Amino acid sequence: MNTSIWITLxxxxxxxxxxxxxxxxxxxxxxxxxxxxxxxxxxxxxGPFGTLQVIADMIKLFFKEDFxxxxxxxxxxVLAPTVVMATMLIAFAVVPMSPSIGVADLNxxxxxxxxxxxxxxxxxxxxxxxxxxxxxxLGGLRAAAQTxxxxxxxxxxxxxxxMMSGSFNLRDIVIAQADTWFIVPQFLGFIVFFIAxxxxxxxxxxxxxxxxxxxxxxxxxxxxxxxxxxxxxxEYLAVILIAALITTLFLGGxxxxxxxxxxxxxxxxxxxxxxxxxxRAALPRPRYDQLMKFGWKVMLPLSLVNLLATAGIxxxxx
Amino acid sequence: xIASQIRSMWLVFKHLFRRNVTVQxxxxxxxxxxxxxxxxxxSRDPNGDERCVACNLCAVACPPDCISLQxxxxxxxxxxxxxxxxxFSRCIxxxxxxxxxxxxxxxLTPDFEMCEYDRQNMVYEKEDLLIDGPGKYHDxxxxxxxxxxxxxxxxxxxxxxxEPINVKSLNL
Numbered sequence: 001m002n003t004s005i006w007i008t009l010x011x012x013x014x015x016x017x018x019x020x021x022x023x024x025x026x027x028x029x030x031x032x033x034x035x036x037x038x039x040x041x042x043x044x045x046x047g048p049f050g051t052l053q054v055i056a057d058m059i060k061l062f063f064k065e066d067f068x069x070x071x072x073x074x075x076x077x078v079l080a081p082t083v084v085m086a087t088m089l090i091a092f093a094v095v096p097m098s099p100s101i102g103v104a105d106l107n108x109x110x111x112x113x114x115x116x117x118x119x120x121x122x123x124x125x126x127x128x129x130x131x132x133x134x135x136x137x138l139g140g141l142r143a144a145a146q147t148x149x150x151x152x153x154x155x156x157x158x159x160x161x162x163m164m165s166g167s168f169n170l171r172d173i174v175i176a177q178a179d180t181w182f183i184v185p186q187f188l189g190f191i192v193f194f195i196a197x198x199x200x201x202x203x204x205x206x207x208x209x210x211x212x213x214x215x216x217x218x219x220x221x222x223x224x225x226x227x228x229x230x231x232x233x234x235e236y237l238a239v240i241l242i243a244a245l246i247t248t249l250f251l252g253g254x255x256x257x258x259x260x261x262x263x264x265x266x267x268x269x270x271x272x273x274x275x276x277x278x279x280r281a282a283l284p285r286p287r288y289d290q291l292m293k294f295g296w297k298v299m300l301p302l303s304l305v306n307l308l309a310t311a312g313i314x315x316x317x318x
Numbered sequence: 319x320i321a322s323q324i325r326s327m328w329l330v331f332k333h334l335f336r337r338n339v340t341v342q343x344x345x346x347x348x349x350x351x352x353x354x355x356x357x358x359x360x361s362r363d364p365n366g367d368e369r370c371v372a373c374n375l376c377a378v379a380c381p382p383d384c385i386s387l388q389x390x391x392x393x394x395x396x397x398x399x400x401x402x403x404x405x406f407s408r409c410i411x412x413x414x415x416x417x418x419x420x421x422x423x424x425x426l427t428p429d430f431e432m433c434e435y436d437r438q439n440m441v442y443e444k445e446d447l448l449i450d451g452p453g454k455y456h457d458x459x460x461x462x463x464x465x466x467x468x469x470x471x472x473x474x475x476x477x478x479x480x481e482p483i484n485v486k487s488l489n490l
Contacts (some may be wrong), residue, residue: 282330
């Protein structure tokens, strides 16, 4: 009894600290990778290879003036950045990282993750609304519209996986992939979920809520100091979460030869994060109506076709 | 459409294996051409005398008006600046002073590292500007090609110069 509590606590704090640390390191890693892809070294001054840049940035963010505009809706303004970080961290609780690592083992783990990543958008809408600034409000509006349209097929694209494994439990889904990764039978679902995941974490090319060129900084125009930092960490947590989810749902989670399960999980997740960064380095941002058109007229039908086809084939086999 | 997105991702990815274009500045200096327009100097002729004759053409040409000088005349007949002052906090390194200079005295050099904590230190006086050598033009000496008489070189004794002719003696 006593030891199992300690193991659980170790699990919880291990996952918590690891994810937050990884999100922080990712701020450096992303800039470094973007630099290499743009023929420049990126941040390489602070510490070996610039790794201490993270600490330098944190010191900077903590000591910056944390300005709250007088015209803002102050309670909501303060609350908004915490929502994104909290929900993202909570969502990590159900992600199984190896047979023994993973905080909670929910029967509806998949729905839980989807719900948490949808709640995260409140952070942006509320932040945009409470700033009482037209750029922030426009960014918040865009975030709302984008989430509404991309959430629909984000869930639908996963139903194929759920049907094939017969469970909403992420751990069962990983176990069901022991022989074949779901990326093979569910390739369409993988593509749709990948694109929806980028839109969900509001990364380029779907970063319209904070499009610098039109909206200064979108929803976080009025934020500074560590409040801005929390939006930032939240975004990187979302990136890691989506990458971890794709690993769990389509790339066989911890399954892999030779190396220990946790290493396989981390490698797959890191690979996907690198692809996310490559997308940011390579692709331009679409116009807003193009984004909507793409969501409703291409991705939604695709996910429905995938859903129908999977269901039909499963029934036919059974 | 999808093919072009994937292609651009691939093209960007290939840059991982390219050389960085960045010059790591304080450790690694960039190459500057000999005619780079940087810090301004005043040069001397091959004999070691100041080239500047204080004609003020550089001060007139200077767009931000950062050059200030005053002419004086030596007992041996040479003209030179009494003081010569360049305010580098105004200077835009355009090089028009160098173009305007009739004696190759004022020249721009490939050096741009001239930061100061105090703005007043950006004002360079003549002794800060003068260098010991002839700069970019090694053999040029203004008084050896000009008709101005100085001590030890009368009218008509410069290179390629004929003896002066008294027009009143020409009875045609």
